[in-house]
Each structure stands twice: as C-alpha cells, then as structure tokens.
Amino acid sequence: MELLVVVAAVVGLLAVVHLCLPRLAPFFVFYPEPLEPHETHPRYWGFVDASEVWIPTEDGPRLHAWWFPAGRDEPGRGAAIYFHGNAGHLGDRGTVAAALSNLNLDVLLPDYRGYGASEGKPSEEGLYADARAAYRWLVDEKGVGPGRLILFGNSLGSAVAAELAIGRPVAGVVLLGPFTDIPSIARHRLSWLPEWYLDWPRPRFDTVDRASRIAAPTLVGAGADDRVIPPGQSREVFEALGGPGRWLEIPGAGHNDIFSQQALWQTLHRFTREVLPDGPPANG
Template structure:
C-alpha cells in the first residue's frame, strides 16, 4: 500500500511538472548573463576597432550589439553572428574579430535578455531579434542581402537557419547545430519518458528549417562534442536542399570549435566562394 502511494505521488508530481513545462523549459534552454553599464563598450573587452549599436525590434525591445568592420576592408560581404544559449556578446568578441579578419563586416547582437539587451528570451523572441538585426543591416546600412551571411553556433544555428528561410541571404553557416531542443533533452535526460520531453515551446526545430533551406550552407561539428552529438549535426546537414558543405573536426568539442584551424580554413573558403557567387554544386569537405 505504501509503495502504491509513493507511485501515485510520483506520477502526480510528474503530471504537475508537465503542466508547468512551458514555464520550466526556458530555464533549461536559456542561460543569459547581463553586462554592467561600464562593460557594454567593446573597448572594455579589448576590441577598440568595434563600435556599439542599438537595434529596435518589431515588438519594442532594444537590442545591444557590436559592429566589427572588415579588416582588411575587402568589401567581401557581411556576417551576422548568432551566439549560443549562455553568456553574452563579450564572450564572443574574439570570434567576431576573427570573422572580420576574413574580410567580412560583422554584426554581433545579443539576444533579448542577454548582456545589455532588453526583454526576456524566448524562441519567437530570438527569431524577432534576428529579423531586427537583418532590417538594421539591410534598411539602415544598405547591405545587399545577396552579400549577407548569417552564422550561428549551437542555439544560434537554429536562429540563423530560421532567418535564412524567412529572408533573402547569400548563404548560411551552422556550427554545432542540433535537430531540436527536445532531442537534446532526450540525449541528456534519457531516463525520462518521451512524452515528458516532447517540448512544444522553445523547440528550435533546426531540422524542419533545414528541409526548407535552399541557399548554400556550411555545417560543421566537433567530433568530440559531448553537448550536441555530431550525429544530430549530420542529420541537419543531410536534410539540406541546396548546395552544402560538411566538416567534422577531429578532436574538437562543443565549446572549443573556434580554436581549430580546420574550421577557419573552411570558413574562409566557404565565405569566399558564396560571396563571390562561386558555390553552385554540392560539396562535402573531407
């Protein structure tokens, strides 16, 4: 009898938690950190070449972002770098600076609720943030969409993919993409039943968007990634409908993918080919 009571109590608890999943899931998905007023300028983080910008969204949120001019100023094109689910843009300035060294102007925005950006993060909110960054580049700075390249890492890969299927762009880069957040939850919490992990809110379904992506796409994953299984990244790659390139980096994990020369070599080749309209056929990297 006591065992039955315990089982019933556990089932009841799980049912209650399931009911509140829409409020609970964001705590598993988003890990924002804020910036203090004296920390918002890129000079504080050692990037004197970059400038601060403020970007309004369609729902009245103001985003904080950094702008890195290309170095050298080749005029090759423009990249928007969408970072992962933790921290703030101060943690990604080194990556943005390295991208600018490829001859790209780089916009590095913080999502709503991250860094010095207003608001609270959500899936639809992040997509709105991406559209706001796009509008700022195309409408305010006059960037040609055919020379615009969204680049997303981890959670940011889903944001980049959504932008690439909803707006004209030259191509897209997905680094360490996952199929959807529910699949990541199943990978890390495999002991829970599937119905418990079938998240409806904050799903970030990258796989579904890959099926609609027709622009040239470069997908890379770390062979030793323990956060997002490389098999999920490969599944996203296989679903792509347009010209595509794949790179699995030996020895690379999830958080150190940018420290590998192989990634930067392929990024340089891909951005050069796409932004010079040279990528037409499927191409798979060794």
C-alpha cells in the first residue's frame, strides 16, 4: 500500500512538472548576468579600439552592444554580427569579437535583451527580434551592404543567426556548436525520461528546421569532444542546410574552448575570404 502511495505521488509530481514545463523551460535556457554601470564600456575590459552603442528594437527594449572596427589598417573587407551563447554577457565575449575583427571585419557584438546592460527580458521571439534590430542597425545606420555581412552564431546564438539568415540577404553564415532544438538537448541530458515528456512548444530554437531554409554559404563547426552539445546534433544541422555548406569537426575541442583552436581560425580565415572576395569596403 505504501509503495502504491509513493508511485502515485511520483507520477502526480511528474504530471505537474510536465504541465509546467513551458513556464519552467526558460529558466533552463537563459542564464543572463548583469553588467554594472562602470562595466558597460569596452575600455573597462581592455578593448580600447571598440565603442559602445545602443540599438532600438521593434518592440521597445534597447540593446547594449559593442562595435569593433576591423583590426587592420586597410578598409574592412566586410562586417559581422556575433551572436553569443545563453549565459553571461558581452564582456565574456569581447575577446572573440576582437579576434573576429582581426579577420579584417567590422564586428557588432550585441547583448540579448535582459543580458548585461540590455533592457527587457529574454525569450525566444525576443532574441529573434534582437537579431533583426542588430541587422537593421548595421544595414541602415552603418550603411553595411547585406552582401558584405556575415552572421556568426555560437551555441544558442547559432539558432538566432539561423533565424536571421532566413529571408535576409547575407554573404555567409557561421554556426558553431549548434543544436537541433532545445527539447533535443533536454532529452540528451535527461535520457531516462520518455522523449514525449520533454517536448514543449516554447522555447524551441529549432535550428535544424531553419538550416534547411538558409540559402547563403554556411560553415558549421563543432568540437569533437563537445559535452554540452553532441557533435552529432551539429552534424544534423549541417546536413539539413538548404544552401552550400562546409563542415568542420575539430579533434580534441570541447564546447567552451572552440575559439582557442587554431584549426577554427584557419578555416574562418579561408571562409571569410571566399564569401567576401576583394571588393569595396563594408559601407561601399
């Protein structure tokens, strides 16, 4: 009898949790950290050539972002937007943006709503709106030609970059450590639960579905030892691409150290030269 009571209690608890999953899921997806007022300028983090910008969104919140000019003397070959992962703030990603600028790219590094000093609260649709705002700012305010623009997305940012690439002209897309969708990640980490239990409508960040609708040349990369996003999921995103694609799997690399891999930067150097051939500068 006692065993039946325990089983009934566990089943009841699981049923309640399943009903609450759509409300609970965002707490497992978004891990924003704030920036103190004295921390918002890139100079605080040692990036003396970068500047601070604020970007309006279509639904109200202002995004805090940093702008890194191309790190060479000649005019920039093109421009890039770097969409970071699901935790922290842009202060944690300035080093990556500065390294991307050394590829002779002007780089926009925005913080999602609710992250760092950006206003608002994160959500799937909100992050997509943030991406559209960053794109508009580059094209309309900075005068960057869409044909000179590359979208970079890492981890959660890959889903954001993939969404933005649909129906908007860009020169190329780079997706690093992408996943197929959020429920699949949940099922990977909680494999002892039935698959249907961990399926929910929002947030999904369905990258594999969006990949099939990307027309621009796309580089998909993953660390062979990634323990956060299974490399097999990243490979699924690559195989789903609707346009020309390139696959890069880096032996010995994990999820968080992929940007320290020489093989990645060699490939990025080649890829940016292929999709941004010699021509006018970014705002030409």
